[in-house]
Amino acid sequence: MKVLLLFDSRGGLTEELAQAIAEGVRSVAGADLAYRPLDEATPPELAQADAIILGSPNWSGVTGKLKDWFDHSDLWESGALAGKVGAAFTAGWSPSGGSEATLLQLLHLLLAHGLIVVGLPWSERMRLSGSYYGATAHGQVSEDDRQQARELGRRVAQMAQRLESGLTFSERLGHLGGG
Numbered sequence: 001m002k003v004l005l006l007f008d009s010r011g012g013l014t015e016e017l018a019q020a021i022a023e024g025v026r027s028v029a030g031a032d033l034a035y036r037p038l039d040e041a042t043p044p045e046l047a048q049a050d051a052i053i054l055g056s057p058n059w060s061g062v063t064g065k066l067k068d069w070f071d072h073s074d075l076w077e078s079g080a081l082a083g084k085v086g087a088a089f090t091a092g093w094s095p096s097g098g099s100e101a102t103l104l105q106l107l108h109l110l111l112a113h114g115l116i117v118v119g120l121p122w123s124e125r126m127r128l129s130g131s132y133y134g135a136t137a138h139g140q141v142s143e144d145d146r147q148q149a150r151e152l153g154r155r156v157a158q159m160a161q162r163l164e165s166g167l168t169f170s171e172r173l174g175h176l177g178g179g
Helices: 013-026 043-048 064-071 099-112 143-164 169-175
Strands: 002-007 032-037 051-057 085-092 135-138
Touching: 002 013, 002 043, 002 143, 013 032, 013 051, 013 085, 013 135, 013 143, 051 099, 051 143, 064 099, 085 099, 085 143, 099 135, 135 143
Parallel strands: 002 032, 002 051, 051 085, 085 135
Antiparallel strands: none
16 A cells, blocks of 8 residues: 655755654555655656645645646546545644645645545644644644654555455444444
8 A cells, every 4th residue: 555745845844744744654564655755756656646645835825836736737637536545734934824724725635636535633732733634833843743743644544554455434434433
């Protein structure tokens, strides 16, 4: 099962968070991680992955470069990504600079391509770091940020494995604590 960790990074914060997400993915037996800064990625890698974790610096939303790259992948129209697992993360300099808006824009890209989105459930750590929508960091990447990022990577890899295993929808819900 292949997880593509695709991100744009400027200044290093987003890449630091990506490294922690990669640790979470690697903690799941059988997960094959493709760690790709945007400049090293190709659109066909999206279709080859079972899960996609997408990250962008928080620049009042996703970077134009990432948005343009996705817009020109032309995969939304073919449905090639439908049914894959997706998640998002962002990092920026200010906790009030619109991180959740950036996460929602990333999630919109994933949803528009038909991905099944995985977020983070509430935890006490969220009082200090993270968002339901995905992993975040502000100013510098703290240990709480890294832990949230590792958890997101682990959750995405586990969900992709569950979907790949062929469990029925209700069986998958039971495994996720949904009854």
